Amino acid sequence: MSTWKSNPLVGLALLVVIFGAGWLVYRTVRKPGQMVEYSYVLKCTNPQCEEVFEGSYPKGEEPPFRCPRCGEKSAYILLQCRACGKTFTPLNNLYQRAPYLCPECGKRTGYPIEPGQIPLEATSSNP
Secondary structure (H helix, E strand, O other), X not given: OOOOOOOHHHHHHHHHHHHXXXXXXXXXXXXXXXXXXXXXXXXXXXXXXXXXXXXXXXXXXXXXXXXXXXXXXXXXEOEEEOOOOOEEOOOOOOOOOXXXXXXXXXXXXXXXXXXXXXXXXXXXXXX
């Protein structure tokens, strides 16, 4: 069995693997000061507004988010139940992880709606 000490090609291959792993880590780890943003479909919970919109917010920012229509910090991530199709915001179970409990059918099948996938039912109540 050859080792890196007795065979220089094995040593060179080992160096290439170590260098490649280091380069991969360097390319995937974010540098300090870089902001990571997440895109969501949000719904304003202000009864006079109820705007449904897509928004991007920095990682670590907690809801409620600012609504672009009314200017209030009253927007939450819009969820949709995969069992009954009802859309809702996670006001009662905000800090739980998906799946969220649907207030309509009671099943734990609520997930965030993907940006670009706003259902018609979510926008029909806007004035």
